[in-house]
Amino acid sequence: MRKKSGSYFSMYEKERKKINEKIKKLLVAREPASLYNPGSYILESSGKRLRPLLVLFSARAVGEKKTGFYNASVAVELLHNFTLVHDDIMDNADKRRGLPTLHKKYDTSTAILVGDSLLSVAYELLLKDVTSKCKPVISDFNKGLVEVCEGQSLDKDFETRAEVKLPEYLIMIRKKTAAMMEMCCSIGAQLGGGSKIEISALSKYGRNLGIAFQIQDDLLDIIANEAEFGKFVGGDLVEGKKTYLFLKALEKSTGKDKSLLKNIIKNKGIKKTEIPFYRDMYNRLGVIDDARKEVKKYTKRALSSLKVLKNQNDREYFTWLADYLINRNK
Amino acid sequence: MRKKSGSYFSMYEKERKKINEKIKKLLVAREPASLYNPGSYILESSGKRLRPLLVLFSARAVGEKKTGFYNASVAVELLHNFTLVHDDIMDNADKRRGLPTLHKKYDTSTAILVGDSLLSVAYELLLKDVTSKCKPVISDFNKGLVEVCEGQSLDKDFETRAEVKLPEYLIMIRKKTAAMMEMCCSIGAQLGGGSKIEISALSKYGRNLGIAFQIQDDLLDIIANEAEFGKFVGGDLVEGKKTYLFLKALEKSTGKDKSLLKNIIKNKGIKKTEIPFYRDMYNRLGVIDDARKEVKKYTKRALSSLKVLKNQNDREYFTWLADYLINRNK
Numbered sequence: 259m260r261k262k263s264g265s266y267f268s269m270y271e272k273e274r275k276k277i278n279e280k281i282k283k284l285l286v287a288r289e290p291a292s293l294y295n296p297g298s299y300i301l302e303s304s305g306k307r308l309r310p311l312l313v314l315f316s317a318r319a320v321g322e323k324k325t326g327f328y329n330a331s332v333a334v335e336l337l338h339n340f341t342l343v344h345d346d347i348m349d350n351a352d353k354r355r356g357l358p359t360l361h362k363k364y365d366t367s368t369a370i371l372v373g374d375s376l377l378s379v380a381y382e383l384l385l386k387d388v389t390s391k392c393k394p395v396i397s398d399f400n401k402g403l404v405e406v407c408e409g410q411s412l413d414k415d416f417e418t419r420a421e422v423k424l425p426e427y428l429i430m431i432r433k434k435t436a437a438m439m440e441m442c443c444s445i446g447a448q449l450g451g452g453s454k455i456e457i458s459a460l461s462k463y464g465r466n467l468g469i470a471f472q473i474q475d476d477l478l479d480i481i482a483n484e485a486e487f488g489k490f491v492g493g494d495l496v497e498g499k500k501t502y503l504f505l506k507a508l509e510k511s512t513g514k515d516k517s518l519l520k521n522i523i524k525n526k527g528i529k530k531t532e533i534p535f536y537r538d539m540y541n542r543l544g545v546i547d548d549a550r551k552e553v554k555k556y557t558k559r560a561l562s563s564l565k566v567l568k569n570q571n572d573r574e575y576f577t578w579l580a581d582y583l584i585n586r587n588k
Numbered sequence: 589m590r591k592k593s594g595s596y597f598s599m600y601e602k603e604r605k606k607i608n609e610k611i612k613k614l615l616v617a618r619e620p621a622s623l624y625n626p627g628s629y630i631l632e633s634s635g636k637r638l639r640p641l642l643v644l645f646s647a648r649a650v651g652e653k654k655t656g657f658y659n660a661s662v663a664v665e666l667l668h669n670f671t672l673v674h675d676d677i678m679d680n681a682d683k684r685r686g687l688p689t690l691h692k693k694y695d696t697s698t699a700i701l702v703g704d705s706l707l708s709v710a711y712e713l714l715l716k717d718v719t720s721k722c723k724p725v726i727s728d729f730n731k732g733l734v735e736v737c738e739g740q741s742l743d744k745d746f747e748t749r750a751e752v753k754l755p756e757y758l759i760m761i762r763k764k765t766a767a768m769m770e771m772c773c774s775i776g777a778q779l780g781g782g783s784k785i786e787i788s789a790l791s792k793y794g795r796n797l798g799i800a801f802q803i804q805d806d807l808l809d810i811i812a813n814e815a816e817f818g819k820f821v822g823g824d825l826v827e828g829k830k831t832y833l834f835l836k837a838l839e840k841s842t843g844k845d846k847s848l849l850k851n852i853i854k855n856k857g858i859k860k861t862e863i864p865f866y867r868d869m870y871n872r873l874g875v876i877d878d879a880r881k882e883v884k885k886y887t888k889r890a891l892s893s894l895k896v897l898k899n900q901n902d903r904e905y906f907t908w909l910a911d912y913l914i915n916r917n918k
Contacts, residue, residue: 293741344704348697367678367744370700374674375737377707381730385723392722393715400711407705411623414697 266578273314274307280332285379296364296372297379300339303355308583309334309442312464315579316446319572320456327449330387333399334442336380341406341438343373348414356488377403387449395445402441409434416500420523424505428469431502436468459563466560467580470553474584476501477549480537486587495536498527502552506545515539557584596908603644604637610662615709626694626702627709630669633685638913639664639772642794645909646776649902650786657779660717663729664772666710671736671768673703678744686818707733717779725775732771739764746830750853754835758799761832766798789893796890797910800883804914806831807879810867816917822863828856832882836875845869887914 281301285294310331317327345351346359347369353359361369381399388395412430416422443464447457478487479494480503494501500523508519518539522528528536540546557580564573611631615624640661647657675681676689677699683689691699711729718725742760746752773794777787808817809824810833824831830853838849848869852858858866870876887910894903 290738290741290745292745293738340704344700347700366696370674370677370703371737371741371744373700374670374703374707375734375741377704378730378734378737381711381726382734385727385730388723392726393718396711396722396726397715400708400715404705404708404712407701407708408620408623411620411701411705414701415620415622 263578263581266575267582269575270311270579270582273311276328277307277310277331277335278302278304280328281335284332292368293372293375296360296368297376299363300343300354300360300372301336301376303357305335305355307335309338309438311579312439312442313446313449315572315575316443316452316460316464317450319460319567319569319576320447320450320452321568322450327387327446329383330395330445330449333380333384333387334402334438334445336376336383337399337403337406338438340373340376340380341410343369343376345410348410353489384445391448395448398441398444398448402438405433405437409437422500422505424502424509427500427502427505431469431472432465435472436465439468439471440465455566459566462563463560463576466556466563467583470556470560470580471583473502473549473556474553474586476503477546477553478586478588479503480540481546482587488588490530492530492533492537495522495533496527496530498522498525503540503545503549506548507540507543510543510545510548511539515543553584557581593908593911596905597912599905600641600909600912603641606658607637607640607661607665608632608634610658611665614662622698623702623705626690626698627706629693630673630684630690630702631666631706633687635665635685637665639668639768641909642769642772643776643779645902645905646773646782646790646794647780649790649897649899649906650777650780650782651898652780657717657776659713660725660775660779663710663714663717664732664768664775666706666713667729667733667736668768670703670706670710671740673699673706675740678740683819714775721778725778728771728774728778732768735763735767739767752830752835754832754839757830757832757835761799761802762795765802766795769798769801770795785896789896792893793890793906796886796893797913800886800890800910801913803832803879803886804883804916806833807876807883808916808918809833810870810876812917818918820860822860822867825852825863825866826857826860828852828858833870833875833879836878837870837873840873840875840878841869845873883914 282298284301285298288294310328313331313334314326314328342354343360346354347361347366351359352362357363359369360372364372381396384396384399385392409430409432412426413434416427416430440461441464443460444457447460452460476494479491479501482491484491494504504519504522508516511519522536560580561577564576567573567576612628614631615628618624643661643664644656644658672684673690676684677691677696681689682692687693689699690702694702711726714726714729715722739760739762742756743764746757746760770791771794773790774787777790782790806824809821809831812821814821824834834849834852838846841849852866890910891907894906897903897906
C-alpha cells in the first residue's frame with residue numbers, strides 16, 4: 259500500500275523527536291560539566307536532524323527491522339555539530355539557528371575543545387553500533403571526516419582567491435556537504451546489512467542529494483521569504499561569498515556586470531542596500547534559473563539511484579525526503 | 589643475552605628515525621596543500637616520538653615479529669600533535685619546540701582545521717593496521733581521545749579556580765597525559781596479539797609512566813639546566829600554573845608562605861625576578877623532593893607491571909625507557 263506524503267512527514271517527525279530525546283540525555287551525566295554542558299547547548303538547538311534520519315532510513319531500506327541504529331544516527335549528528343562549532347569560529351559567526359554561536363556564548367577555547375569532544379563522543383557512539391562491520395563502517399565515517407576538513411579548507415581558500423571556477427566550487431561542496439550525507443547513507447546501508455549494490459546506490463543518493471541541498475542553500479540566500487528564512491536575505495552577497503549563483507553570474511556576465519562582480523571579490527562583499535541591484539542582475543543573467551536547474555539535475559540523479567530498493571514505500575520515502583529538502587524555505 | 593643501555597638507545601633512535609621518515613612522506617601528496625602543508629610543518633618539528641615507540645615496542649613485547657605497526661604508530665603521533673595544535677591555541681602559546689606554534693605561523697582558523705585534519709588522518713592510518721581487532725583497538729584509541737579532551741577541560745578549569753586539590757590534579761594529568769600513553773601501550777599490545785594479562789600489564793605501564801612523565805615535566809620547570817632545557821626555567825611559576833609542585837607547596841605551607849602562594853593564584857603568576865625566591869621556598873618546603881619521590885613511586889608502579897613479559901630484553905627495554913624519560917633534561 260502506498261503512503262501519502264503526510265505520512266512520510268510524520269515518519270520523519272517521529273524519528274526526529276526520538277533523536278532529539280536521545281541527544282537531550284546524551285551528555286547530561288558526563289563530566290566535566292564545563293566540557294559537556296556547552297556540548298549539550300549546541301546539540302539541543304533544534305535542527306533538521308537530516309543526517310541521523312539518513313542513517314536510520316538507509317538501514318531500513320535495506321531490510322533492517324530491529325530497533326534501529328540510534329547510536330550511529332546520533333554519532334553523525336555529533337560529527338555534523340563538531341564541524342558547525344569549528345566552522346563558526348573560522349567564519350567568526352555570531353548566530354547559529356537564531357542563537358549565539360558556541361564561541362560567542364562561551365569563548366573560542368571552549369568552542370575548540372567542545373568541538374573536539376563532540377567528535378570523540380561521535381566515535382564512541384558509532385562503535386556501539388558496529389559489530390562485524392567495524393572496519394568498513396568506521397572507515398566510511400572517517401572518510402566523511404577527512405573530506406569535510408578538506409572541503410572546509412577549500413572553502414577557506416576560495417575566500418581569498420581572486421578566481422574560482424564552477425568545477426572547483428562543485429568539488430568543494432561535494433567534500434564539505436555531500437560527502438557527509440553520502441557517508442550517512444552508506445553507513446546506514448552497511449549497518450542494515452545491505453548488499454554492495456544497495457550500499458552504492460544509497461551512497462549515490464546521499465551524495466547527489468547533498469550537492470542539490472547545498473546549491474539550494476545558495477539559492478535560498480537570494481530567493482527566500484525573509485520571514486520564513488530566519489535571517490536576512492542576501493547575506494552571502496554582503497559577505498562576498500563565492501556561491502554557485504555568484505560564480506555562475508561571473509561566468510556568464512560581460513562588460514560592466516563582470517567588473518561589478520569582480521569588485522565584490524575585491525571589496526569582500528557589498529552593502530546591504532545593494533542587494534536588490536544584484537538580485538536583479540542575477541535574474542537578468544538567468545543564474546537563478548540556472549541554479550534551480552542544477553538543483554533539479556542533482557535531485558534527479560539522486561532519485562535515479564533509488565530503483566534498486568526493493569520496497570516501494572522506501573523509494574517513495576527517499577523521493578519525498580528529496581522533495582521536502584529541495585522545497586524547504588530555510 | 590642481556591643488552592646494554594646503549595643498545596636500547598640505538599633501538600629507540602633507529603625506530604624514531606623510521607617514524608620521522610614515514611611522517612615526512614605522509615602528507616606530501618595530499619590536497620589541498622593549504623591544509624596538509626601546515627600539518628607537515630607541525631609533524632616534522634622534531635619530537636621524542638615517544639608515543640609511536642610505545643606502540644611499536646608494546647607490539648613486539650607480546651611477540652609481534654613482522655614488519656611492525658607503523659601506521660598505528662604514526663596515528664598516535666598524529667593524535668598527539670592534534671592535541672598540541674589545539675592546546676597551543678587555547679594557551680595562546682607562541683613557541684613549540686623552539687618554533688612558532690601553528691596558529692602563530694599561520695592563523696587560528698588554519699590551526700583549528702589542521703588539528704581536526706590531523707585527527708582524521710590518524711584514524712585513517714589506524715584503520716590500515718586493524719584487521720580482526722578493529723573494535724577493541726579503535727575503541728581504545730578513541731577512549732584516549734575522549735580522555736585527553738576531558739583532561740584538557742579540567743586543566744582549563746583549574747586555571748581560573750581558586751582552589752585545586754592534589755587528587756584533582758592527579759585525575760587531570762591521568763586524563764590529559766597518562767591516558768594517551770596507556771592507550772599507546774594498549775593498542776600496541778592488542779595489535780601484536782597479546783594476551784589479556786599482557787595488554788593489561790602494558791596499559792598499566794603506560795599509564796603510570798605517563799603520570800611519572802608529567803610530574804617530571806613539572807619538576808623540570810624548576811630544576812632544569814636552562815641551557816639544556818631550551819626555554820627559561822620557572823615559566824610555570826611566571827604563568828601561575830597549578831603544577832604538582834605548586835599545589836604540594838600550597839598544601840604544606842602555612843602563614844606567610846601560604847598567603848604568598850595564594851597571591852600567585854590571585855595575580856595569575858609572578859614576575860621573572862621572583863623565580864629564585866619561590867624556588868628557595870619550594871626547597872624549604874621540601875616539595876622538590878616530594879615531586880622526585882612521586883616520580884619514583886609512579887615509575888616503580890610502571891616497572892612492577894613488566895614482570896608478566898616473557899622476554900628479559902623486553903622488560904629491560906621498558907625499564908631503560910622509563911629511566912631515559914625520567915632522567916631527561918627537557
